Amino acid sequence: MISRDEVLAVIYAAMESLNEELDEGSKIAVAADTKLFGADAVIDSLSLVSIIIDVESGASDAFGFPVVLTDDRAINEPVSPFTSPDALADYMLILAAENE
Amino acid sequence: MGHSITLRGNYVDLRPLEEADAEMTLRWRLSQRARMLTSGAATVEEQAAWIRSRPASEYNWVIALKDGTPVGMLSLIGVNEVMRHAETARFLIGEEDKVKGVPAAVEAMKLLYEYAFDTLKLARLYGNVASGNSLMVKWQIYLGMKQEGRMRDHYIFDGAFQDAIILGLLESEYRNESLPRMKALIDMARKADNVPEGVRV
Numbered sequence: 391m392i393s394r395d396e397v398l399a400v401i402y403a404a405m406e407s408l409n410e411e412l413d414e415g416s417k418i419a420v421a422a423d424t425k426l427f428g429a430d431a432v433i434d435s436l437s438l439v440s441i442i443i444d445v446e447s448g449a450s451d452a453f454g455f456p457v458v459l460t461d462d463r464a465i466n467e468p469v470s471p472f473t474s475p476d477a478l479a480d481y482m483l484i485l486a487a488e489n490e
Numbered sequence: 491m492g493h494s495i496t497l498r499g500n501y502v503d504l505r506p507l508e509e510a511d512a513e514m515t516l517r518w519r520l521s522q523r524a525r526m527l528t529s530g531a532a533t534v535e536e537q538a539a540w541i542r543s544r545p546a547s548e549y550n551w552v553i554a555l556k557d558g559t560p561v562g563m564l565s566l567i568g569v570n571e572v573m574r575h576a577e578t579a580r581f582l583i584g585e586e587d588k589v590k591g592v593p594a595a596v597e598a599m600k601l602l603y604e605y606a607f608d609t610l611k612l613a614r615l616y617g618n619v620a621s622g623n624s625l626m627v628k629w630q631i632y633l634g635m636k637q638e639g640r641m642r643d644h645y646i647f648d649g650a651f652q653d654a655i656i657l658g659l660l661e662s663e664y665r666n667e668s669l670p671r672m673k674a675l676i677d678m679a680r681k682a683d684n685v686p687e688g689v690r691v
Contacts, residue, residue: 411625413522416586428682431591434583435675439596439629460674470682 392453392486397479398422400452404444405475408437422479427472438472449482455489457482493549497601500676502594504551504564504601511552512538515563518584525647527582549605550580553598561585564598566606566615574613576606581626593679599633600672607661614660620645621653634668635659 402420409417418424418432425431427438442459449457458464464471464481471481497504507515516537519530531537544550547569553562562583569576583595606612618641619626631637635657644654659668 408625425591427679428591431682433591434586434589435593435596435679436583436625436629439632439675440625443628443632460671460678462674465674465677465681467681470678472678473682 391490392483394479394483396452397449397482397486398475400448400482401441401445401475401478403448404441407444408433408440411440412437422476423474425474426478427470442472445478445482453486453489455486457485493546495549495551495605497551497605499597499601501556501592501597501679502561502601503554503556504598505554507541507544507550507552507563507565509538509541511560512541514560515541515552515584518563518582521584523584523586524582527580528645551598551602553583553594555588555592555594559585559588561588561594562598564602566602569610569612571610571612574611576610576612576615578602578615578617591679591682593676595629596633596672596675600669600676603659603664603668603672607664612661614658615664616656616658618644618654618656620647621655622647627655627657630657633671634663636663 405418405420405424409420412418426433426441446457446459459471467481469477471478494506496506513534516531516534518524519527519537531540541550547567549566549569551564552560553564554560562585563580565578565580567577567579581599583589589595603615606615616638617630617635619630621627621640636659637655638658639656641654641656643651645652
């Protein structure tokens with residue numbers, strides 16, 4: 391069974407990878423409540439796409455099933471998975487449970 | 491002189507680049523964020539002259555939020571309606587803080603793609619990105635562009651050579667890959683903001 395900590399580790403790795411690309415003043419806090427998209431978000435859509443790519447790739451490698459974060463399923467979630475790493479972890483745990 | 495086409499989205503509009511934008515766009519072009527774009531004008535007068543001299547085969551837009559705030563620029567150049575291809579170019583978000591949490595870049599590119607494929611009936615778009623601009627390369631590929639080649643040591647930025655990554659997008663790839671992903675990202679931003687479908691922000 392995939393744990394929340396394992397999922398968050400994948401998300402945090404994607405955020406750290408993004409930070410390597412950003413200028414010093416633009417780096418983001420790697421934390422569960424960092425706002426990723428919507429009002430008060432700390433990144434733009436270029437950076438969000440970088441996180442999506444790295445999370446999809448990292449999760450597929452780590453968990454052994456394909457993870458797609460920009461499909462109809464994700465759009466129709468009651469809470470956007472991209473609100474924060476916390477929300478994204480919740481969504482990925484649902485996907486993981488369905489694949490077990 | 492430039493075109494008069496304005497393209498309207500839910501989060502941003504693309505409005506024609508005007509001579510009055512010279513100071514603002516020069517500031518963007520000289521910023522750290524634009525360090526991996528090819529260099530151009532050095533003064534406001536040169537930038538204004540450059541804007542005045544844009545040929546009819548180019549569409550140069552300013553990306554503006556719905557309240558009119560300019561946040562970036564984007565161009566479709568080398569439009570060849572016989573060969574049905576054109577180049578996407580000069581894509582730059584100049585006001586990074588104003589687009590955090592907003593799918594401005596995604597919607598701007600979606601508006602350009604729609605115009606190119608649906609209105610101009612083009613069959614192919616292409617462009618190139620400096621290899622060091624890895625965020626942009628990832629972004630373009632995620633949104634459907636395919637890497638078609640690589641020009642070695644094509645650019646010099648900060649005294650160092652960089653390759654140019656050649657990217658291309660066919661109409662079928664736009665419809666099957668780019669459009670669904672762009673719509674998904676825009677819809678997710680809408681959901682994150684709790685904005686109902688059909689409501690402009």
